[in-house]
Amino acid sequence: MSRTADPAAAVMDLPRRDAPDKLAGRTRYTVDMAGPGTLHAAIRRADIPRGRIIRVESGVARQMPGVRAIVTAQDAPGTHGIGISDHPLFAGKEIRYNGEPIAAVAADTLEQARAAAAAIIVEVEALPPVLTMAEALSPSAPLVHEGWKDYGVLFEGGARKGNIAWEAKVVRGDTDAAFARPDVTIVEGCYEVGRQSHMPFEPRAAIATFEDGRLHLVTSTQVPWTVRAVTSSLLGIPSSQVRITVPPVGAGFGLKFDCTIEPVAALLAWKTGRRVSLANSRQEEMATCLCRENAQIRIRSAVTTEGEIVGREATVLMDCGAYGGEQIFLTTMTAHTLGSNYRLGSVRLSTRAIYTNTPPNGAFRACNGVYNTFALERHTDEICAAIGMDPVEFRRRAVFRDGSIGSTGQVFEGEVLVPMIERMEALKQKSGSREAEAGGRLYGRATTVGSWFVFVGPSAATVNLNADGSATLVTSGVEIGSGTMVQALPQIVAGQLGIRPQDVVVKAADTDAAGYDVGVGGGRTTVSLGAASVKACEDVLSKLLPVAAEMLQTSQDNLVLGKGRIEIAGRKGSGATIASVAQRAQALHGPVTGSGSFTGQGVPSMAGCAMGHFINAIDIPIFAVHDCEVAVDPDTGHVEILSYKVVQDVGRALNPRAIHGQIQGGVVQGLGYALHEDVTIDAKGRIAQDSFETYRIPLAQDVVPVEFELFEGAPSIGPLGVKGAGEVPILNVGAAVACAVANATGKPVSRLPLTPPRVLGLLVSDEPPLDHPHIGKDWSSNVIALPQSVRAG
Amino acid sequence: MTMRLFINGEERSAAVHPLTPLVDVIRDELLLTGTKSVCREGFCGACTVHIDGVPTMSCLLPVIAAEGKAVTTIEGVGGPGNMNAVQHALEEHDVVQCGMCFPGMVMSMTAYMERRPAAPRADIKAAMSGNICRCTGYERIIDALLSIAAKEDTTA
Incomplete structure (x- = not known):
């Protein structure tokens, strides 16, 4: 072994270096950093879902005690967005959702800021809102964005029309021919899910100052570079004049994958020349949460008696709320979450992001995948019932094998899902059934599959090998709780350089110090920052090893790194410490530094299959198999989880203990989604849940220990063969619980969450199956326009 | 009004309204930011401190109710090197x-x-x-x- 470090050197249960401080309350999150002398900001928000702003008068408010500045749309007239630039910082002429910012105040105290915000006179003309996707798609619906045609499109290719903010399509093969075959059973189902609120303990918060003429934002974000770009654009200053630093983040789960309140704090700091702190109250955080979107799905499949899926058509409606945001990008994901797990002879998919006058939605752990997996797996069990096949046997036959083709024509390599199903079957066998614990209640069980993926995107890393033999890793990575920055990355760097992970200093994100990064999310962090770090280490070694070879009078190929030393292979103790080589290198050539960059090289797909997709093929597929046993109380509709099992495709498990933490935490978040996390929109377009009391997230007594097995060795372009492990554990929880409840009750489970009233409703009523009249049964009625060639086919 | 508190074995004072939630006095006046203010309605437990040894949600307790009692925050129970x-x-x-x-x-x-x-x-x-x-x-x-x-x- 020389330059190519043994990947196993990076595998260990490294403890978190941030744990002692976090356990002692010493960690300073953004919300802990305001301190004395800082101005506090408050936002005046709309209290209607749709209307025209006639007048905003802040003169009286400006004269109130302690008030230092007030800003409105006039101070930041631009727009931002992902895919479409449709989102202003403040509502100027139009209000598009209840809770939309109209103005913001900076004052000496938070109470003064809030009082002044409330005193701003806002005169509006209320207009009838569009609150549901069904309303938004009706031909007579008002347009949420009357000027949609004039918006800047930041990414070409998506079809758009009126309240359809974006449409992504997949067309591969001839589904008409498949559905016309005489030997197939046709199964059709409709599914629906509500929103999920992230509820991170630290709300979105930012502190802004101007230092030497440049803006410095300390913020609780997952995407420092997005905040840098959006804030500079809205303030009309060069992005090089904005510095973003990120302390430990009190959880994100995707909520902090967009720029939100940072430009408001920045504007107020600019106006006052003072340090300004802005943090959402819990009520504001929930009212404006960029939730996992509510969605409605129709799927139709043509299946042979042998379990071959010869044709599938699906339409997915995603509510983006008042602005396109993340949902524009997320329409891409259906191709993979509905189309990269079962082998499909032919497929047509339409995914539409729909504007409504409701709070904008955003990204949430395994975005889009969680509900598409729910819909797909319920649909799969309905197929099994229709053709009379055991659900596990059907999945064995129908899931991806080595060489299977995804919906967009991407070729998937390796036998992964089938052996994972077998691992799950063995785990079920080993653990036995908990049916006896159901007592007099209805018992059910289900095993589900799911597919997720890592979109790697660009990352940069710098490694300084210090003369004392330690290393400093500089990236734009953020520690949001998942452990990447305190476990995976120092483990990778230590393994590459042959030093101890505790001797790898990891610098917190600072856009003045580190290169560009897409952000922490989607399971990409360990993969992309890890790959950039590996390259930076290779750069370090290319400078270090020639010096070592000269010092040790041997060739570079003979050198072995480990335990802080560079040895001559096969001659233990023959070498020198890495510190002494680093000192020698520093004396000869200057300090040893290395830089590394990474981005996905792209994966081929079939030309013409995918339309309106931000990516046509996926860099790293990730598969999961979940199994769940439930007991359903027929009198109350309460669902108890009796057992939960996970087999997860992790590539290589760098820190198995940390992955266990992600699996237990992710599954429990999924149980909340499946059973009781219920976001509803009231008649005024508000999110009705405004507290931990009204939005019920799992408590200690709601949960069970998750049994799990890590499936290693599946192909991955990730460094050392890793895949992201933190995103995917939530993926098929809704699916597994729903299928188990359907199994227990014999009823068609088509909606999440499965709250007791909903389950009771299923048990006692004979209502017809869920239907979405606004999603046409004819798939081609659910697309804006198809290329001529496809229409003709 | 000046409130006198015994926090983590020390006598501290803060000029605040007597009905100010204890958590705000701890965090904003005494700058002990280890105690977290998350839901502010006694539901999540992140602001728990000990009042005369009894775990209490400091978001629901007016500071005056803690006067004359021993308040222990997370900073007072141990840290790196001497964790409990x-x-x-x-x-x-x-x-x-x-x-x-x-x-x-x-x-x-x-x-x-x-x-x-x-x-x-x-x-x-x-x-x-x-x-x-x-x-x-x-x-x-x-x-x-x-x-x-x-x-x-x-x-x-």
């Missing part, structure tokens, strides 16, 4: 994630584990129901707490 048994077990079992709930969790469970060091799993779960955690899914925290009694058994 609960902190030590949580660190050893690698259960911390974002960390925002842990100061409150440590305060609640330190008092509970002192009172009931050999509590069974189900009782620990019940005792933890006033402390919400969004990251971890709880079970590994409970594993860690159960290890305290197990460890005492082997060292006894």
